[in-house]
Amino acid sequence: MRKPFHRRTAPGAQPGTVIIDPESPKPKIHVIAYGDDGVEENDAETVADLAKLLHRKPVTWVNVDGLGDAAVIQQLGELFGLHGLVLEDIVNVHQRSKLEEYDEYLYIVVREATFDTVLHTEQVSIILGDGFVLTVQEWPGDCFEPVRQRIRKRLGRIRNAGPDHLAYALIDSLIDSYFPVLEKYGEELERVEERLLAGVSATTIARIHRLRSELFILRKTIWPHRDTINELLRDTTNRISEETRVYLRDCYDHSIQIIDVTETCREMCSDLRDFQFAQVSVRQNEVMKVLTIVSTIFIPLSFIAGVYGMNFDPKVSPWNMPELRWWYGYPFALGVMAAMGIALLGFIWRRGWLGREPTVEQMEKKLRRQRNRRSSQVDDSLSR
Amino acid sequence: MRKPFHRRTAPGAQPGTVIIDPESPKPKIHVIAYGDDGVEENDAETVADLAKLLHRKPVTWVNVDGLGDAAVIQQLGELFGLHGLVLEDIVNVHQRSKLEEYDEYLYIVVREATFDTVLHTEQVSIILGDGFVLTVQEWPGDCFEPVRQRIRKRLGRIRNAGPDHLAYALIDSLIDSYFPVLEKYGEELERVEERLLAGVSATTIARIHRLRSELFILRKTIWPHRDTINELLRDTTNRISEETRVYLRDCYDHSIQIIDVTETCREMCSDLRDFQFAQVSVRQNEVMKVLTIVSTIFIPLSFIAGVYGMNFDPKVSPWNMPELRWWYGYPFALGVMAAMGIALLGFIWRRGWLGREPTVEQMEKKLRRQRNRRSSQVDDSLSR
Amino acid sequence: MRKPFHRRTAPGAQPGTVIIDPESPKPKIHVIAYGDDGVEENDAETVADLAKLLHRKPVTWVNVDGLGDAAVIQQLGELFGLHGLVLEDIVNVHQRSKLEEYDEYLYIVVREATFDTVLHTEQVSIILGDGFVLTVQEWPGDCFEPVRQRIRKRLGRIRNAGPDHLAYALIDSLIDSYFPVLEKYGEELERVEERLLAGVSATTIARIHRLRSELFILRKTIWPHRDTINELLRDTTNRISEETRVYLRDCYDHSIQIIDVTETCREMCSDLRDFQFAQVSVRQNEVMKVLTIVSTIFIPLSFIAGVYGMNFDPKVSPWNMPELRWWYGYPFALGVMAAMGIALLGFIWRRGWLGREPTVEQMEKKLRRQRNRRSSQVDDSLSR
Amino acid sequence: MRKPFHRRTAPGAQPGTVIIDPESPKPKIHVIAYGDDGVEENDAETVADLAKLLHRKPVTWVNVDGLGDAAVIQQLGELFGLHGLVLEDIVNVHQRSKLEEYDEYLYIVVREATFDTVLHTEQVSIILGDGFVLTVQEWPGDCFEPVRQRIRKRLGRIRNAGPDHLAYALIDSLIDSYFPVLEKYGEELERVEERLLAGVSATTIARIHRLRSELFILRKTIWPHRDTINELLRDTTNRISEETRVYLRDCYDHSIQIIDVTETCREMCSDLRDFQFAQVSVRQNEVMKVLTIVSTIFIPLSFIAGVYGMNFDPKVSPWNMPELRWWYGYPFALGVMAAMGIALLGFIWRRGWLGREPTVEQMEKKLRRQRNRRSSQVDDSLSR
Amino acid sequence: MRKPFHRRTAPGAQPGTVIIDPESPKPKIHVIAYGDDGVEENDAETVADLAKLLHRKPVTWVNVDGLGDAAVIQQLGELFGLHGLVLEDIVNVHQRSKLEEYDEYLYIVVREATFDTVLHTEQVSIILGDGFVLTVQEWPGDCFEPVRQRIRKRLGRIRNAGPDHLAYALIDSLIDSYFPVLEKYGEELERVEERLLAGVSATTIARIHRLRSELFILRKTIWPHRDTINELLRDTTNRISEETRVYLRDCYDHSIQIIDVTETCREMCSDLRDFQFAQVSVRQNEVMKVLTIVSTIFIPLSFIAGVYGMNFDPKVSPWNMPELRWWYGYPFALGVMAAMGIALLGFIWRRGWLGREPTVEQMEKKLRRQRNRRSSQVDDSLSR
Numbered sequence A, B, C, D, E: 001m002r003k004p005f006h007r008r009t010a011p012g013a014q015p016g017t018v019i020i021d022p023e024s025p026k027p028k029i030h031v032i033a034y035g036d037d038g039v040e041e042n043d044a045e046t047v048a049d050l051a052k053l054l055h056r057k058p059v060t061w062v063n064v065d066g067l068g069d070a071a072v073i074q075q076l077g078e079l080f081g082l083h084g085l086v087l088e089d090i091v092n093v094h095q096r097s098k099l100e101e102y103d104e105y106l107y108i109v110v111r112e113a114t115f116d117t118v119l120h121t122e123q124v125s126i127i128l129g130d131g132f133v134l135t136v137q138e139w140p141g142d143c144f145e146p147v148r149q150r151i152r153k154r155l156g157r158i159r160n161a162g163p164d165h166l167a168y169a170l171i172d173s174l175i176d177s178y179f180p181v182l183e184k185y186g187e188e189l190e191r192v193e194e195r196l197l198a199g200v201s202a203t204t205i206a207r208i209h210r211l212r213s214e215l216f217i218l219r220k221t222i223w224p225h226r227d228t229i230n231e232l233l234r235d236t237t238n239r240i241s242e243e244t245r246v247y248l249r250d251c252y253d254h255s256i257q258i259i260d261v262t263e264t265c266r267e268m269c270s271d272l273r274d275f276q277f278a279q280v281s282v283r284q285n286e287v288m289k290v291l292t293i294v295s296t297i298f299i300p301l302s303f304i305a306g307v308y309g310m311n312f313d314p315k316v317s318p319w320n321m322p323e324l325r326w327w328y329g330y331p332f333a334l335g336v337m338a339a340m341g342i343a344l345l346g347f348i349w350r351r352g353w354l355g356r357e358p359t360v361e362q363m364e365k366k367l368r369r370q371r372n373r374r375s376s377q378v379d380d381s382l383s384r
Helices: A047-052 A072-081 A086-093 A143-150 A165-177 A178-198 A202-232 A242-308 A327-351 A360-378 B049-052 B070-080 B086-090 B146-154 B162-175 B178-196 B204-231 B241-308 B329-351 B362-379 C047-053 C069-081 C084-091 C145-152 C161-178 C180-199 C203-232 C242-308 C329-351 C361-378 D048-053 D069-082 D084-091 D146-154 D163-176 D178-200 D202-233 D242-310 D327-352 D360-378 E046-051 E070-080 E084-091 E145-152 E162-178 E176-199 E204-234 E243-308 E331-348 E360-378
Strands: A027-037 A039-045 A059-065 A100-101 A106-116 A118-128 A132-136 B029-034 B038-044 B059-065 B096-103 B104-118 B116-127 B132-135 C028-035 C038-044 C059-065 C096-101 C108-118 C116-129 C134-135 D028-035 D038-046 D061-064 D098-101 D106-115 D118-128 D133-139 E028-035 E036-042 E057-063 E098-101 E106-116 E120-128 E133-135
Touching: A027 A047, A027 A143, A027 D360, A039 A143, A047 A072, A059 A143, A059 A165, A059 C108, A072 A086, A086 A106, A086 A118, A086 D242, A100 A202, A100 E120, A106 A165, A106 A178, A106 A202, A118 A202, A132 A165, A132 C084, A143 A165, A143 E028, A165 A178, A165 A242, A178 A202, A178 A242, A202 A242, A202 B204, A202 D242, A242 A327, A242 B086, A242 B241, A242 D242, B029 B049, B038 B049, B038 B146, B038 D163, B059 B162, B059 C145, B070 B086, B070 B132, B070 C134, B070 D084, B070 D327, B086 B116, B096 B204, B104 B162, B104 B204, B104 D178, B116 B204, B132 B162, B146 B162, B146 D242, B146 E028, B162 B178, B162 B241, B178 B204, B178 B241, B204 B241, B241 C203, B241 D098, C028 C047, C028 C145, C028 D084, C028 E036, C028 E106, C038 C047, C038 C145, C047 C069, C047 E098, C069 C084, C084 C108, C084 C116, C108 C161, C108 C180, C108 C203, C116 C161, C116 C203, C134 C161, C161 C180, C161 C203, C161 C242, C180 C203, C180 C242, C203 C242, C242 D038, C242 E084, C242 E204, C242 E243, D028 D146, D048 D069, D048 E098, D061 D163, D069 D084, D069 D133, D084 D106, D084 D118, D084 E243, D098 D202, D098 E036, D106 D163, D106 D178, D106 D202, D118 D163, D118 D202, D133 D163, D133 E120, D146 D163, D163 D178, D163 D202, D163 D242, D178 D242, D202 D242, D202 E243, D242 E243, D327 E098, D327 E162, E028 E046, E036 E046, E036 E145, E046 E070, E057 E162, E070 E084, E084 E106, E084 E120, E098 E204, E106 E162, E106 E204, E106 E331, E120 E162, E120 E204, E133 E162, E145 E162, E145 E243, E162 E176, E162 E204, E162 E243, E176 E204, E176 E243, E243 E331
Parallel strands: A059 A132, B059 B132, C059 C134, D061 D133, E057 E133
Antiparallel strands: A027 A039, A027 A059, A100 A106, A106 A118, A118 A132, B029 B038, B029 B059, B096 B104, B104 B116, B116 B132, C028 C038, C028 C059, C096 C108, C108 C116, C116 C134, D028 D038, D028 D061, D098 D106, D106 D118, D118 D133, E028 E036, E028 E057, E098 E106, E106 E120, E120 E133
16 A cells, blocks of 8 residues: 555656556446336446447446456547546546546546555546446445445435436445544554553554554545535536435535544544653653662662772781771671662652652642742742 | 444445444433423423424424434434434434534534543534424433523523524533533643643653543534534524524634633643653653762772772782782772762762752853853854 | 633523622722813712713723622623623633624723733723723723823824724733733743753753743734734724724734734744753763763773682682782783773774764864765665 | 755846856757648757747747856847746746746746656746747756657647647646656655664664655645646636646646645655654663663672672671681572572563563553553542 | 844834834935936935935935934924824834835835844835835845946836836845845755764754744744735735836745745754754664673673672682682683673674664665564564
8 A cells, every 4th residue: 555656657648648557457347227117237248248238227337347458448438438538547546536527427536445454545436427327446346335236126216316326326335435444543543552551662663653654645545535525516517416416415524524533543643652752751761760779779889898808908007908807897897888778778769769650649749749849939039 | 432433324325324323322302392471391202292292382392312213213304304314414423513404404413522530522413493493412411401491480582582592502502511621621731730740650641641632532523613603603594583693603702712722722731741751851861860970980989999809919929919018008099089089079060960950040150151151162163 | 820711601501691700809990081172080989870971071981990790790781781792701701802793882802911920811891882982801900001191191193083093092002012921921032042051950841831831822812813903994883983994904913913923932932842852862962971981991891800809719720810920910900901991992982972062173074074985985875 | 956045146136137057058949840731840059040940830849958058048038029037037947836927928937856866856947929839948858758759750639739738748748757756755765664664773864854855845846836737727818728728637636646645755754753763762772671681680799799709807706707607608698699680580570671572462461451450440549 | 133022112102103222323314316317316414405305306215224313203204294103113123024005105014134143134114105215224234235226327127117116126125135045044054964964962953943943033024025015916006017017026926935945944954953853862872782782791790700709718618619719710710701791792792782883785684584574473463
């Protein structure tokens, strides 16, 4: 998903050039023609076959999966009278969602989102013309199955409505496909947050980084859909009936909701990152404190031991380490060390470095003490 | 509250599908019908009972608590002639606040906020039609009790006004329910700030993180209310009387005030986070300084003690540690150590690492010295 | 100032409810009536007294200090025919600045700023009606004294102009009251910056935190004034004469200037915070360096001293520490230590950790060296 | 590329002054005249030669490479009737993309992007007049070759269309020249991310810094193109035919896509920087832990060894280090050390500082434990 | 430049009050009157002298340097019929750039920028009336000299054009005065960046802080100029001729370009700050590593040496340090130390803490290894 953007048409190439990704699957054409009176479903082997299947019912839905054959794409363009630029956009699968009005048809780009361990988005081109809807997808497999069932089983008003309602139903499924993806991200964020409470690791950091990147891309992907649907709502070509408009308004609402949730997720991700930074620094502080406590106590003590380990010869002079020959010399030295150790411990204790986290009650108490002390000091110094 | 977003209707499902959260309570219907001449209050067991209670007074307020029965919701839809999409929105309780105009009624979504240790928001759907107001809530318990009292006790002009004034009164209560919640957050922020002054702990950090997340969600929730009320104000369907508009303008004002306070709270939260970062790093600095001071003084001293602890045999050669046999060897060694210790202390003192925080007066003085010194140096070097 | 927001009216309460802060001072009423021919000044004990003082001159300015009596507020409302919502807003002293147009009067909310060690803002309500201006303030004491002098001493054109010019003069004084406050903040920021150059302390950090919070609140407070004055300028009720409009435009200009300066201050505050973070980390680096230098030199030396402090018995075996009995054993050991110490110092020197800040000249030189070296290396490696 | 902005014309100079960069190459003039009936290509030595080549075909494309001769530029201005300000803009090669409408022609500035190890942008001025297109470039070498081929080989409709289509084709090539550049940045970002996962080094940091700067400049460069093309689309001078408008809309689309990708790249860069900060601090934590573990264990042990290295004379007094003469004195001392070492290791173990990163399973487990413990504690303390 | 904002007029003062900065220089009046037929230049001692010099040529340019005399300013106001508010704005030299339309004249405020080691901005007031242009500057010295030369030497069309063209020429010089200032900042930023590559010091940090502040102020200063010129372009009073409008459009363009470059500079400054943060932390890491390596190796070794320095008496018991009397005791001890040292070095080596920065090739290799290892591990663990 995060592979660098790649546009297949070279700069300066003739507009309308159709260049195919060699790894793209061969196109498969599926036709559903329906009306109030019945449904016909067919697979078309070639575009010529397809031509025979058109115009037999009030609404014909032609679905093409796969972009791997430039000839087929161009034949489709001729059959449905599509502009060269539309064909170019269909095969350059990095389009943002958009609506383009042509005299004979509307060209709508919507992106479908799926999530399995990584975010995938797929470009779906929808062409809404007189009596037909043409959809072109990058890969087989889509979220249109419930719509097909509604057509086959005559659920709701879809069988009685025109191609505009079909186009709405398809756009609505595509938009709603973002909801389960966002739910996944929501759960993921929760899991990361809980893990952060348990401790920060390089894995968690890489995780948050990944989530942020993907949510950013998700936001960039979903954002233009709002405009697309809004333009459809305000469309002046009369291709969208008044009835369908009410439904599109609902779809518009969903797109706003999705943007909203995406931004909430991303914001949470940023919060998690800040939280993680704070965690790391608090933990580092703790490590430092242990090091400092141990060093502060034992390095001075070791020095004293070192002093009495010096080899000055007490026999040569009464000035040379007479303590070594005192009756209580050793207990005296130990006593000095103990006193020193306790003093250092006290120093550390006073700084509040010992012990784990203070409980909430202790903090409140300390806080009150500080506040009282401060209020008496501050008054005569600076302005605050 | 922070549970990942979940939409109950599947992508591609027929628009208007009503799917119920199994944990949702069963709906309870309460009816208040009133006019200038009197008030009638009833509980309706079924929607059929409800139908009989309508149209007996100028204004009928039907309140439904709980969404746990799809049949009841759909019967309500039929009784009041609601569009399928409205029913779908009523049960999908993650709507943003919005206004939808239909020919027969206005559909208004407002969210109520409550705060008990955690932020909760509840979706309230308000349908304003001819002579009736229908409100549907997720859970029993609401902030409408004062409005009911005003109806029962004939306070203010509510009994003389139409359903638009009732709708206003309900929206106003819902909007005003944010004020106490924000007050809670304000107090919470104050408490966190005081605690930060006393010391940073993992608890405080998690706290700030939580507050930031909740305030973000609060902001996202409250923001669209402004637009909803604004659209109501500019409503062209004549459902809102001129008189009620003046009151709605006040309500609009409140929504802006709430947004304002929410953003102030969130900004304060960000400031607290920055403050906490600064606190952590200053404290770490302090710990480091103690470690460095102790190590800088005692490690060199220990080395000298170590040297005189070496076992070179002074008897073998006059070059071998003759100090050990000097008359004043030991005092000499102690003297060297003392001199070294003082020198190192001086070095540390000069760096300003000893002592606690300088007082304000000392800093001002140091500052003046530095400024004088710098001004004489800088002149001939770089441009600034 | 930073006390959590508190709204006195409960959610769902009847609109127009006047609830009084018990700590608020009792209202005092002062009346100045003036025209081209003279000035009359009176204190009114009760609202009834006030009623008698109205309509005796072309312009009557009624100033009320204090909100501590609900009855007085409501009597004022009746006397001047004020809407209940206006009265509610007058006593809920957390309003943002706003303009509300009613048929009989304009209701204007402006906030006054004062600064003594902390920021205070006070709500001033101005009601501009036919032949009168009513101002209601939270506390006694205001910035209107120069305006009163201009009326009394007939300075400028105020005595010849209508109530709209008086309202302008009052708004102008209130807006201009932000200038001295901002100057205070500017000076404060300068002082903090100088202190930062001298060293970072917990006090400075808390200071910056405080300043940021207060400037944020100041910005939130001042921002809506711009819109208020702009709406006054575009007012369609003909309450504002063409002449006064020219002056209001100047006032609008001031409000923009104040917003501008506030944002500059806040930005500077953010810069100071970043600067402080950088300072802390550079200082910590310095502390670390000293620790590392001392440890790196003396820990290995101490180890050597420790080795020759071992008690292996040279008499038992010629392999056991024969150095101890060499003729030059001790000088040899000292020499090894000296050599090692110098080598370690060299290592540290090469890393550039010794010495204070390099002078600018040294850095430029080092820079040139590095650049030359790098340019020859980079060419054949990566793309940049 | 990042050399400081330099404007050649001095402040206050007469508008229209043409000042030439002395390092700029001498201008070379190339003319392609074409129509439905054929193509003529010529190089013009002087502007006088050029004048003879004009108006011989429906469309004449004059391309000038290099700005190194003020006289030539001014002669071109006279020949095509260009305003002095246009000439000034042509030679001041730091223009943002823009469209300026003059009565006789449109003046369009577009910037070409190329990337070889560093980002370069070149200003291309396009003048679209009656029957001619004049393009002026900073340097020889451009992305127009495919357009020339389309003219020569009669590909697409370019030979039948007017100068507006030629202008579109040129703008389209220039805009599309950003796609390969962005691809390069995308790849670069991927490489940096992978390197970050392997470890942070000063090189990586400088790299990210560089990328951020360049992407910022790229964004600043590309952004105004959107407005330029949009203005062309809404152009009212009838220089752009309806047919060409459809193509320009596609070009507009590309510009939006490029802005989109640029912002995605920049955002990724910011994310990488945050990721790198997190990496650095986690690594530092690891280093600190090792230091702390080693010091915490061995410094106390060394102290004990030091104590028994003291030279108190056991012969003088039974109090003086009697352990030294115990039968099991040495094993006893070793035992004390071992016990102490194990205790310290246990302390460290309990803090979780040993071992590498916990696996995901361990963290989940620890997490569950913590959650259970916390939930039982928190209930009775603070509100959350 | 960064001195806190100071407004000279007190809040509530009569509008139009002219209060003079006592340090401001006395005003000097210079008059250039010109037309197609010739130029007259004069210095006017008093405003009365000035009055005699007006209206003798088609265009009269009155330039006043210095604001130090309130009487002169007020006499100028009377002579040219200026509104009191204009006079107040002229002497309050903290105005943002703006355009104010009065019936008799246009009042334009533009700020000039100069840079000598620090940024200075100066307020220039331009009053464009019938047949005259009045400019009032804070200090002597300006960027108008080239314009004077153009008038004197009859360069371009300035001598034939009206006062609107003169006003344009002055505004243009003032706007263009930002270009050299920005160039300075660009160079400064480059120098700071190079220095950062050589090492971070407190000087560099203070430098970046300063640059950021100044660039922020520059941005705040330049931004309103865009609106001023735009309003001039759309001016409806017919004071600006169609011809001059074309030139003003160019000037507008320059203002946008300047804003653009300023924001680029500021963004670069922010990038430098981030870069510096990263540098500091990487350097700290390096320091820490050296400390940790030295401590990790020598502290354990010293401990072993310490153990064999203990004074347990081998004569008393065969358990008491029998190693001391072994034939190979000393070599054995050295061998243990060497083995331990090598093991620790190996541990450190494995962590990759030895050696300087890895070369790019090493990192790529390490990266590949890690990637392979990771890809095999990750598959069965978490979702990513």
